[in-house]
Each structure stands twice: as structure tokens, then as C-alpha cells.
Amino acid sequence: MNSTAPVQISFALAEYEGKKKITRREVFLGKMEQVVPWSRLKEVIEPYYPKSGKRGRPPIGLERMLRMYFVQQWYGLADEAVEDAVYDSQALRNFMGIDLSRTSVPDATTLMGFRHLLEAHDLTKAMLVEINVMLMERGLLMTQGTLVDATLIAAPSSTKNKEHARDPEMHQTKKGNQWHFGLKAHIGVDKESGLVHTLTTTAANVSDISQTPALLHGQESAVWADAGYVGVEKREDMQKALAANEQTVQWHVAKRRRTLTKLADGWQKSMAQAYEKLKAQVRAYVEHPFHVVKDIFKYKKTRYKGLIKNDAQLNMLFALSNLYMVRGELRP
Known part of the structure; x- marks a missing residue:
């Protein structure tokens, strides 16, 4: 197969991209896409995230799991509800970089495992600190x-x-x-x-x-x-x-x-x-x-x-609320 051939998109995606109205969900996700310091947050989690091995199924990409976890916090959804919402919403799939013709949505069990990883290593608190350091560098905190x-x-x-x-x-x-x-x-x-x-x-x-x-x-x-x-x-x-x-x-x-x-x-x-x-x-x-x-x-x-699980979630919620509150100043 010629590697330079154009990538075909699914009929559903083509139909979605042809619509005239931009939904409030798309606007919100577009703004948060621009203000979240993805690379800095991935560096916080990467030392603890499972690496690909020779056996077993390779782990799902860290950024995709982080995006799914953020969707869960922004919309107040349970693990199973997030999985269903991503299947139902093209806007959420675009935000997570998922094309259903090529890959499936991470299931609720995978998201739960990712959540437990963040809780076990106190990573949501570390992400709150990292976001605040970035905001201090920008003169916003x-x-x-x-x-x-x-x-x-x-x-x-x-x-x-x-x-x-x-x-x-x-x-x-x-x-x-x-x-x-x-x-x-x-x-x-x-x-x-x-x-x-x-x-x-x-x-x-x-x-x-x-x-x-x-x-x-x-x-x-x-x-x-x-x-x-x-x-x-x-x-x-x-x-x-x-x-x-x-x-x-x-x-x-x-x-x-x-x-x-x-x-x-x-x-x-x-x-x-x-x-x-x-x-x-x-x-x-x-x-x-x-x-x-x-x-x-x-x-x-x-x-x-x-309290441990709820403290982890609250650290993440307030970290994301900081980004939301200064989204106008952070966006390009």
C-alpha cells in the first residue's frame, strides 16, 4: 500500500464535519484543548504509566487516557457513562482523537485503572502543582x-x-x-x-x-x-x-x-x-x-x-477550574 495515499475518513465523520452549527460542547472542548498544558501533564504521569511490553495488549496512549479522564471530570460522569458518551458524541471522539472505523473507545475498566493509578501515586495533586507553576510563569497566579x-x-x-x-x-x-x-x-x-x-x-x-x-x-x-x-x-x-x-x-x-x-x-x-x-x-x-x-x-x-479517592478527584477538579477561569488569557 502506498504510504503517501490520502487518509480516508468515515462517512459519519464526513457528515459531521459538513454540518453548519458548532455546538456548545465543541466550543468548550476547543477552548480547553488550547489551554491544557498537555506535554507538562504527561511528563508528570509518564514515569508511572505502564510501558509497552513484548506480551499482552499494548497500553492505550497516555494522552488519550488523560483526555478521557478530563472529559469525565468536566461532565460529571461515571466510568461507564464516559465510555457511552464518547461512543455517542462525535465531538468527544474528535477531542480524544478516535475514529471508530480504526479504533475503539477505551472501556470503563481501563479508565478505572487509570484513575486508580493517579490516586495511588498522588498524581492529581502533582498536576495541580504543575498547572499552578505554569500559571505563575504566565503571571496569572x-x-x-x-x-x-x-x-x-x-x-x-x-x-x-x-x-x-x-x-x-x-x-x-x-x-x-x-x-x-x-x-x-x-x-x-x-x-x-x-x-x-x-x-x-x-x-x-x-x-x-x-x-x-x-x-x-x-x-x-x-x-x-x-x-x-x-x-x-x-x-x-x-x-x-x-x-x-x-x-x-x-x-x-x-x-x-x-x-x-x-x-x-x-x-x-x-x-x-x-x-x-x-x-x-x-x-x-x-x-x-x-x-x-x-x-x-x-x-x-x-x-x-x-477521603483518598475524593481528595484525588477534587485536586483534579480545582486544577481544571483554574484553567477554565483563565482560559481567555491562556488561549493563543
Whole structure:
């Protein structure tokens, strides 16, 4: 066969390429195709990815598996649902570089194995770090100020399963007058860009304030937090962390509402309320990553059991949310 002969495309692909409308999915995938640092992320995973051997089926290409894994995160799909979606969608097959006339879609078991590989070697956290390094090189991630906050992620509370029990690593907590069962995602966010630089994952009953030392990267000079972090600067673990980094931090922690209401009416109360409003305007940036992960990537409930698996997924989700939030600046 002549190697210079033109490559024939399938009838389905030819018909798809001839359509006039560009779907929202195509637009989204096209943008993310341009902003994801594929080569840098492959370098993170490659030392742990199985190599082709003389026996057995050769492993599927690393980039194809990484693209399939990202599709799973962007659209909030289970392993089997991702496989079905790629078979159903020409846009997803184009993104993964799959022509069904020549190759099949990686099955759900292969994707599950890839996911377990990332979890076993803590590679999603390494990818979050690598993406943030790239963003710092581009001048999109600063280090002078940090916003800290946490959000609740629900876990299945049903006991109608094989073990007849809820996930033992998840717990319940009360927020307002409502009880929640699941986990907490605690994040440290860059003040200027709203990008996540640090993440910890705990059960829902762990206090927000206890995770603060782990959310600071050690270079910031100011920290903003809501009223759940009142007194954080006096905690022994926080003082030890700052001393270890030879760090001095200016704290901007919201006052509790009842503290403001107790103030007598007058200029002092007006000034205090104005200052709290200014702090709230700065803290608002911490909600942007939560919005992307929960509302755009549809991550509102845990899919896996245990904190380790969910922490791995959350690291990847927030890494992808960082890219999504600055997609305009990163695209050529």
C-alpha cells in the first residue's frame, strides 16, 4: 500500500464535519484543548504509566487516557457513562482523537485503572502543582494574598448497599438549622486571580479553622477569611506554622454578626459595617472556584468511597477550574 495515499475518513465523520452549527460542547472542548498544558501533564504521569511490553495488549496512549479522564471530570460522569458518551458524541471522539472505523473507545475498566493509578501515586495533586507553576510563569497566579474557605460536598447517605452502611470516612455536620452528611473541601485561593493554590479534604465535621495552616503556601503577607475563622491567629498550630516559615501575616477575618449588632448606633458602627463590606468584597473571589466545580463541572455529590479517592478527584477538579477561569488569557 502506498504510504503517501490520502487518509480516508468515515462517512459519519464526513457528515459531521459538513454540518453548519458548532455546538456548545465543541466550543468548550476547543477552548480547553488550547489551554491544557498537555506535554507538562504527561511528563508528570509518564514515569508511572505502564510501558509497552513484548506480551499482552499494548497500553492505550497516555494522552488519550488523560483526555478521557478530563472529559469525565468536566461532565460529571461515571466510568461507564464516559465510555457511552464518547461512543455517542462525535465531538468527544474528535477531542480524544478516535475514529471508530480504526479504533475503539477505551472501556470503563481501563479508565478505572487509570484513575486508580493517579490516586495511588498522588498524581492529581502533582498536576495541580504543575498547572499552578505554569500559571505563575504566565503571571496569572500571584502569591501576596490568600483567601481561605471551605464548602460541603454531600455523600450518599443511603444504607441500601451491599454493606448496609454509609461511608465510614464521611460524617455529618450542622450548618444553620440543617444537617449535612459528606465531606469538606478546604481551599486556599490567590487574592488577585481567584485561582486555587492549595486544597485539603476532610470529613464534614472537621472545623474550617483547623485546616488554615495547611492552606497557606508560606509566602503571603495577608489572609482573608469569613467569621468561621475568628481567632485563627491565636491558635498554637497557626503560630507554629508562621514561625517555621518566618512569616508575618495581616489577618482580615470577618466579625461575627452578633458582634456588629451589639455596637451602639453611630459613626463607629457605620465604620465597622463599611469595613466588613470591604472585606466581604475581597472574600467574594473565593466563591468562584466553588461555582466552577459545583455548577459548571456538576460536582455536587461524591461518587467514590473514602477521603483518598475524593481528595484525588477534587485536586483534579480545582486544577481544571483554574484553567477554565483563565482560559481567555491562556488561549493563543
